[in-house]
Amino acid sequence: MEKGYLSLVLHAHLPYVRHPEKEDIMEEEWLYEAITETYIPLINVFDGLLEDGVDFNLTLSVSPPLLSMLTDPLLQERYLRHINNLIELADKEVERTKTQPEYHQMAQQYAYLFKEARYVFEEKYDRNLVNAFKKFQYEGYLEVITSSATHAFLPFFDIYPEAVNAQVELASTLYKKYFGTNPAGMWLPECAYQPGQDRFLAKHDIKYFFTDAHGVLHADTRPKYGVFAPIYTPNGVAAFGRDLESSKQVWSAKEGYPGDYDYREFYRDIGYDLDYDYVEPYIHQSGIRKHTGIKYYRITGETDYKEPYNPDWATHKAGLHADDFISNRQKQISYLTKHMDRKPIVTAPYDAELFGHWWYEGIQWLDFLIRKIAYDQDTISLITPSQYLNEYKTNQVTTPSYSSWGHKGYGEVWLEGSNDWTYRHLHWATEKMVEIANDYPDATGLKYEALNQLARELLLAQSSDWPFIMKTGTMVEYAVKRVKTHITRFKSLYQEIKDDNINLNMLRKIQSYDNIFPDIDYRIYRSDNISSKLQRELI
Amino acid sequence: MTFLIYSFLVAILGIILYHFFWEPEGKSSTQEAKETLNEEEIFQEMPQQTKTKSNLKFNTKRKNKEFKEGNNKLAVDWEVAEDLSTNLNRNTPAIESITPNMEFFSTHDYPELADYDLNTNFNQNRVTALVRDSYWVYLYWEINQLFEVDGQPILKVLDITNKNYPHCDANSFFTVDINLEATNWYLKVPSANCQYTVELGIQKPSGEFNLIARSNYFRTPRDQPSDKYDPEWMTIDGIFQRSYQADGTFNAGSSPLGGEQGLGVGEYISSPLGGYVSSPLGVGEYVSSPYISSPMNDKNEDW
Numbered sequence: 001m002e003k004g005y006l007s008l009v010l011h012a013h014l015p016y017v018r019h020p021e022k023e024d025i026m027e028e029e030w031l032y033e034a035i036t037e038t039y040i041p042l043i044n045v046f047d048g049l050l051e052d053g054v055d056f057n058l059t060l061s062v063s064p065p066l067l068s069m070l071t072d073p074l075l076q077e078r079y080l081r082h083i084n085n086l087i088e089l090a091d092k093e094v095e096r097t098k099t100q101p102e103y104h105q106m107a108q109q110y111a112y113l114f115k116e117a118r119y120v121f122e123e124k125y126d127r128n129l130v131n132a133f134k135k136f137q138y139e140g141y142l143e144v145i146t147s148s149a150t151h152a153f154l155p156f157f158d159i160y161p162e163a164v165n166a167q168v169e170l171a172s173t174l175y176k177k178y179f180g181t182n183p184a185g186m187w188l189p190e191c192a193y194q195p196g197q198d199r200f201l202a203k204h205d206i207k208y209f210f211t212d213a214h215g216v217l218h219a220d221t222r223p224k225y226g227v228f229a230p231i232y233t234p235n236g237v238a239a240f241g242r243d244l245e246s247s248k249q250v251w252s253a254k255e256g257y258p259g260d261y262d263y264r265e266f267y268r269d270i271g272y273d274l275d276y277d278y279v280e281p282y283i284h285q286s287g288i289r290k291h292t293g294i295k296y297y298r299i300t301g302e303t304d305y306k307e308p309y310n311p312d313w314a315t316h317k318a319g320l321h322a323d324d325f326i327s328n329r330q331k332q333i334s335y336l337t338k339h340m341d342r343k344p345i346v347t348a349p350y351d352a353e354l355f356g357h358w359w360y361e362g363i364q365w366l367d368f369l370i371r372k373i374a375y376d377q378d379t380i381s382l383i384t385p386s387q388y389l390n391e392y393k394t395n396q397v398t399t400p401s402y403s404s405w406g407h408k409g410y411g412e413v414w415l416e417g418s419n420d421w422t423y424r425h426l427h428w429a430t431e432k433m434v435e436i437a438n439d440y441p442d443a444t445g446l447k448y449e450a451l452n453q454l455a456r457e458l459l460l461a462q463s464s465d466w467p468f469i470m471k472t473g474t475m476v477e478y479a480v481k482r483v484k485t486h487i488t489r490f491k492s493l494y495q496e497i498k499d500d501n502i503n504l505n506m507l508r509k510i511q512s513y514d515n516i517f518p519d520i521d522y523r524i525y526r527s528d529n530i531s532s533k534l535q536r537e538l539i
Numbered sequence: 540m541t542f543l544i545y546s547f548l549v550a551i552l553g554i555i556l557y558h559f560f561w562e563p564e565g566k567s568s569t570q571e572a573k574e575t576l577n578e579e580e581i582f583q584e585m586p587q588q589t590k591t592k593s594n595l596k597f598n599t600k601r602k603n604k605e606f607k608e609g610n611n612k613l614a615v616d617w618e619v620a621e622d623l624s625t626n627l628n629r630n631t632p633a634i635e636s637i638t639p640n641m642e643f644f645s646t647h648d649y650p651e652l653a654d655y656d657l658n659t660n661f662n663q664n665r666v667t668a669l670v671r672d673s674y675w676v677y678l679y680w681e682i683n684q685l686f687e688v689d690g691q692p693i694l695k696v697l698d699i700t701n702k703n704y705p706h707c708d709a710n711s712f713f714t715v716d717i718n719l720e721a722t723n724w725y726l727k728v729p730s731a732n733c734q735y736t737v738e739l740g741i742q743k744p745s746g747e748f749n750l751i752a753r754s755n756y757f758r759t760p761r762d763q764p765s766d767k768y769d770p771e772w773m774t775i776d777g778i779f780q781r782s783y784q785a786d787g788t789f790n791a792g793s794s795p796l797g798g799e800q801g802l803g804v805g806e807y808i809s810s811p812l813g814g815y816v817s818s819p820l821g822v823g824e825y826v827s828s829p830y831i832s833s834p835m836n837d838k839n840e841d842w
Binding site for chain 2: 155156159195217218219220221222223224232236389393394395396397398401402403408409410411412415416420421423424425427428429431484487488491
């Protein structure tokens with residue numbers, strides 16, 4: 001019998017990047033890379049566990065933009081083209097490395113993995129990876145949850161409750177469309193919680209969310225069990241606090257596993273390393289070199305000197321690291337049980353894309369971890385938040401503190417010199433959206449369509465990815481242009497609606513570009529949507 | 540050669556986009572132009588922009604709403620703000636910084652989306668506050684109408700914790716001299732876990748304060764654990780009956796949440812554990828676990 005629980009939570013999210021207007025948009029490859037290197041390998045791990053009859057419980061958050069992209073026919077088509085191209089390159093690599101045994105094994109492995117990815121994507125799951133997640137949920141191994149509609153940093157929209165409500169409701173509705181049920185939990189984008197926003201989760205029947213450790217630790221009444229048991233907010237939604245120790249072991253650049261010298265070096269890619277003429281067909285059409293995903297070196301050390309990757313060494317390390325992670329959780333839980341009158345839960349959330357894409361061996365590590373937990377020990381068991389709440393129905397009631405999992409723990413990553421300029425425009429658009437939704441209670445025809453598109457432009461502009469990118473300093477131009485483009489489209493549409501002079505061609509064009517939430521009804525932004533109790537608070 | 544063709548295409552696309560996006564906005568271009576004007580011009584422009592009475596009316600409405608909104612939030616947060624001083628100057632657990640996933644993806648500049656200058660105006664006197672962390676707040680403002688320019692523009696930062704401001708006086712306030720034209724400001728506030736509002740106005744030489752706009756009410760987050768220990772408990776039963784059933788399927792919609800039975804808010808039960816008295820941890824403690832170092836650390840200590 002286990003003494004305590006480990007709740008692994010993977011948050012899968014990418015911003016909505018879909019550009020029908022042009023082929024070979026490099027930002028779309030975020031999706032393709034993540035499919036090949038993270039989502040499909042994860043699916044393969046889960047399928048392997050199912051085949052071997054290994055019991056496991058995992059939570060996976062799939063953000064609405066990602067859900068929309070994974071189910072989009074255009075992007076599915078483009079992914080196939082992408083993976084075919086990659087397979088062609090990998091086959092060439094097998095040929096090229098024939099006389100270089102130190103690379104040949106990896107070249108063969110890539111060729112195999114890419115072909116497997118194509119099979120899993122095209123044939124096994126019919127181009128729609130959501131089918132796989134649905135299957136694992138149905139089988140009872142995976143709890144799929146959602147995130148807010150376009151991954152907005154919700155505390156910064158707190159002054160517009162209609163907008164926060166819309167972010168939650170649209171996510172819930174989209175989830176229902178694909179999974180046929182309400183999402184049990186929600187990954188609040190960036191783990192960002194603002195006291196009071198639990199009312200929107202409660203309203204949409206969402207049972208739990210996550211905060212960073214200090215979100216729970218700094219709750220208005222001290223949490224008796226720290227982050228090792230959930231708390232209920234006053235509206236009865238459970239909050240699980242992130243455990244910093246288990247996070248650090250995986251995330252930290254200093255102490256984390258992914259930096260091990262035997263692991264694959266992310267930055268040495270043949271897209272940059274090989275002769276230009278050779279890789280030219282596989283890099284960006286404009287001739288800019290890029291990551292192909294074929295990488296032959298291990299981290300080796302701190303200098304630029306890199307040795308060839310040895311898959312056996314790396315696998316061995318992934319096993320050791322899984323053992324280490326388990327042994328630390330065992331120590332942690334054994335300690336905690338002495339101080340708690342219930343089984344503790346250690347909540348360990350990670351970005352899904354960390355595994356496979358960034359930390360190449362992370363997928364193997366996860367596979368080892370799940371199997372070792374199932375067979376090699378009995379101190380800890382895996383659990384989902386729903387299962388824990390089912391076992392412990394009585395929890396402390398207190399209000400978590402405003403917090404996020406970003407650097408320094410609050411809003412600074414998304415609100416600083418590089419990105420603060422966006423909020424004036426975002427707030428303006430949000431305010432206008434609520435106003436216009438209130439002004440037009442029952443628009444029809446073209447106006448209805450235009451109002452719906454207006455809501456889509458607002459939502460796409462609100463994504464936390466744009467300020468994040470502006471802050472990190474790479475691809476800034478793209479993020480800036482995305483915000484400006486959506487706000488400008490919003491302004492132009494807004495004016496057309498107000499003037500009753502809708503440019504049909506333009507509307508059709510924007511509809512085809514920004515097609516997220518096809519079933520949206522702009523009236524979701526009306527103030528009478530938030531309950532009369534909420535309204536009383538506002539009036 | 541390829542580059543030339545691309546440049547040409549981009550130029551054409553640019554013209555098309557310009558045509559589509561810019562032209563319809565021509566009507567509001569007079570409004571938008573003003574934000575790019577320099578300081579003196581802004582003041583000259585102001586009277587024109589607020590000619591319409593409806594605008595003024597709207598402003599007043601909005602302000603009332605904000606006041607009341609604030610009041611209500613105050614009521615909600617009433618109990619939270621006890622004994623601030625004792626919360627300060629303690630060591631908090633280090634908040635680990637994490638690096639979300641975006642930067643792991645390859646990058647490229649993007650020629651297709653046009654880079655417009657956004658000129659956005661609410662056409663109101665207003666100031667908005669966003670809480671960055673326990674001690675820093677970001678403010679942005681817009682001024683369309685100025686009754687009085689003779690004096691020093693200031694931000695009046697009021698601590699309204701537990702106060703029904705503006706019906707009661709604030710606990711305290713301080714002022715910061717500003718440049719109105721800055722239009723945004725990072726403001727340091729003295730305390731975590733306090734409720735504030737910021738008033739933007741003109742301090743006249745006589746000492747009189749002319750209010751131009753008041754911000755939303757906001758609360759800085761705690762930077763320390765709370766000093767309130769007595770836990771309240773809530774039991775939510777049946778919510779997860781719908782969870783995984785024997786066959787592993789979800790039984791959607793059977794949740795009582797939002798249904799007839801209600802959620803059970805108010806179903807607070809007093810602690811079966813007798814509150815903190817019987818807590819094995821003793822007063823003032825919550826569960827934490829010792830830092831367990833990874834055996835892998837030693838080798839890689841030098842990264």
